[in-house]
Amino acid sequence: MKLLKFHLRYHPPGITLEYLQKGIVKNREIDLLDLNSESDVKEIALRLYQKEALITEEVKDQLEQCLDILKKRTEHEGPSGKRFYIYKTLMTHVLPLTNVAFDKTGNRCLSGSYDRTCKVWDVEAGTELKTLSGHQNVVYSVGFNFPACNRVLTGSFDKSARIWDPETGECLATLWGHRGEVVACQFNAKGDLAATASMDNTAKLFDARTGGEIHTYNGHTAEVIALQFDPNEGQRLITGSFDGTISLWDTRVEDRVSVLRGHDGEISNVQFNWDSSLVGSSSLDGSAKLWDARQSSCLATVSGHTDEVLDICFDWAGQRMATASSDCSARVYDVKSDFKELAVMKGHRGEVSKVCFSPAGGCLLTASADRSSRVWNTNTGNCIQVLSGHQGEIFSCAFSYAGDAIITASKDNTCRIWR
Missing domain, CATH: 2.130.10.10 (YVTN repeat-like/Quinoprotein amine dehydrogenase)
Structure with a gap:
């Protein structure tokens, strides 16, 4: 199996792993329902690296970048929320x-x-x-x-x-x-x-x-x-x-x-x-x-x-x-x-x-x-x-x-x- 790319799902937070297996492109979804503005991105990346065989050392930095994007999206709503007009x-x-x-x-x-x-x-x-x-x-x-x-x-x-x-x-x-x-x-x-x-x-x-x-x-x-x-x-x-x-x-x-x-x-x-x-x-x-x-x-x-x-x-x-x-x-x-x-x-x-x-x-x-x-x-x-x-x-x-x-x-x- 070979990882091809990460796909981000903003709501609810999650990552889809697109990978190649025996010449066939497949997807595997990972839910990150507990991800919030206080989450430790490096800790989550390490946990996924240890658990998921598709995530190798070579893509850990890219995974952290993806997790950081998702985290920032959850921070979009501050304590007072966005003002609408x-x-x-x-x-x-x-x-x-x-x-x-x-x-x-x-x-x-x-x-x-x-x-x-x-x-x-x-x-x-x-x-x-x-x-x-x-x-x-x-x-x-x-x-x-x-x-x-x-x-x-x-x-x-x-x-x-x-x-x-x-x-x-x-x-x-x-x-x-x-x-x-x-x-x-x-x-x-x-x-x-x-x-x-x-x-x-x-x-x-x-x-x-x-x-x-x-x-x-x-x-x-x-x-x-x-x-x-x-x-x-x-x-x-x-x-x-x-x-x-x-x-x-x-x-x-x-x-x-x-x-x-x-x-x-x-x-x-x-x-x-x-x-x-x-x-x-x-x-x-x-x-x-x-x-x-x-x-x-x-x-x-x-x-x-x-x-x-x-x-x-x-x-x-x-x-x-x-x-x-x-x-x-x-x-x-x-x-x-x-x-x-x-x-x-x-x-x-x-x-x-x-x-x-x-x-x-x-x-x-x-x-x-x-x-x-x-x-x-x-x-x-x-x-x-x-x-x-x-x-x-x-x-x-x-x-x-x-x-x-x-x-x-x-x-x-x-x-x-x-x-």
């Missing part, structure tokens, strides 16, 4: 917005709307690139295929999903079969599968290249409103339902692998952490739960909110979890060891419907019905910045992959780009 206001649709999403570069974003379209935007210029037209009802869910971002997936109240080419605006495939509105959809990590969740109590799996249906996932007794592929292999799928349960599915078979029961109310969101060892769930019963994805057992129920928990997310390293609630607050919990509460974010005057971590994990972004979005320090819970200016409830927000831009979407029918 309004960069562009996108006058997106005539009818209300439903969802927004960045591509990996942060140069393009998507917006879905009640006007039955999805639009592709040039973030830098603030101009519309393409309008994806064809759905016969509300476009409710939108997303790119990561990391290539050369395909767009949309889910609609017309009971279908569609796959598009964002460069040409052409519809490449229409995913039929649901008997109710499609309210969530996602590509897997390889981009060869697409999953949909519907108000008809089912989820479906499709071949993203042909649009052909592969499986129908039956078992939920109420609407399926959330789903996610495991972030790496894309061979497992989780679904969350208004029946109060979470289901785990193997994409290679149609049968359900397991059911996670314990919530006393409707599920509002479900997510895998980075290595897919944990599943997080939020519920209208006022709690969030952490589950062992392999044992299908509940590890912890995190309480503290006094009203419905509307959203949940893990940081990129999968070591912390954040929750958003109707009680106007957000909370951050440790999921690496003891599941204790790390910070409480209070200050919003309306329900918090969305939370997301910055890529390096130093900041938390919240969207609220009080017409503002806020950036918080995840260690202290202090508010770093209030992003104000929208004239309606903010229902969605996201960081770009690099963490240098934010998008907020409001019921005032505008998206704002902050840099």
Whole structure:
């Protein structure tokens, strides 16, 4: 075996070793989830050198340089965080917005709307690139295929999903079969599968290249409103339902692998952490739960909110979890060891419907019905910045992959780009 080159993965921190074995180029990923601004680069390099046969004495200096680049990227967010300023206001649709999403570069974003379209935007210029037209009802869910971002997936109240080419605006495939509105959809990590969740109590799996249906996932007794592929292999799928349960599915078979029961109310969101060892769930019963994805057992129920928990997310390293609630607050919990509460974010005057971590994990972004979005320090819970200016409830927000831009979407029918 011969090492060819190092590839850096910024979020979560990691290095991919590209090497040659018997004339075939292969890759091996090394996760560095604990890397932070205080890490000793030389010590980490020595540990990897001793453990990994591909890393020889000749490339140790290059490895240290790579680790130093990753370390500096984690230092991008200081204790007070980056200040964001309004960069562009996108006058997106005539009818209300439903969802927004960045591509990996942060140069393009998507917006879905009640006007039955999805639009592709040039973030830098603030101009519309393409309008994806064809759905016969509300476009409710939108997303790119990561990391290539050369395909767009949309889910609609017309009971279908569609796959598009964002460069040409052409519809490449229409995913039929649901008997109710499609309210969530996602590509897997390889981009060869697409999953949909519907108000008809089912989820479906499709071949993203042909649009052909592969499986129908039956078992939920109420609407399926959330789903996610495991972030790496894309061979497992989780679904969350208004029946109060979470289901785990193997994409290679149609049968359900397991059911996670314990919530006393409707599920509002479900997510895998980075290595897919944990599943997080939020519920209208006022709690969030952490589950062992392999044992299908509940590890912890995190309480503290006094009203419905509307959203949940893990940081990129999968070591912390954040929750958003109707009680106007957000909370951050440790999921690496003891599941204790790390910070409480209070200050919003309306329900918090969305939370997301910055890529390096130093900041938390919240969207609220009080017409503002806020950036918080995840260690202290202090508010770093209030992003104000929208004239309606903010229902969605996201960081770009690099963490240098934010998008907020409001019921005032505008998206704002902050840099």
